[in-house]
Amino acid sequence: xxxxxxxxxxxxxxxxxxxxxxxxxxxxxxxxxxxxxxxxxxxxxxxxxxxxxxxxxxxxxxxxxxxxxxxxxxxxxxx
Numbered sequence: 498x499x500x501x502x503x504x505x506x507x508x509x510x511x512x513x514x515x516x517x518x519x520x521x522x523x524x525x526x527x528x529x530x531x532x533x534x535x536x537x538x539x540x541x542x543x544x545x546x547x548x549x550x551x552x553x554x555x556x557x558x559x560x561x562x563x564x565x566x567x568x569x570x571x572x573x574x575x576x
Contacts, residue, residue, distance in 0.1 A: 526549075
């Protein structure tokens, strides 16, 4: 990657994140949950994601196993 581009990304990403934070809705009362299985860095992982009715991400959990403990952790954090 071009070093100048990398430095600009490092400099302006926090500014863009702060500006976008002001435009976010407050979390909605309806939530939708999705789960997928993906390979990251050569290792297969389960990704659980919750979004609200405005399509804002509420919470994300990456787990090695698909079991009740992982689901319980995810739902406790998402609520």
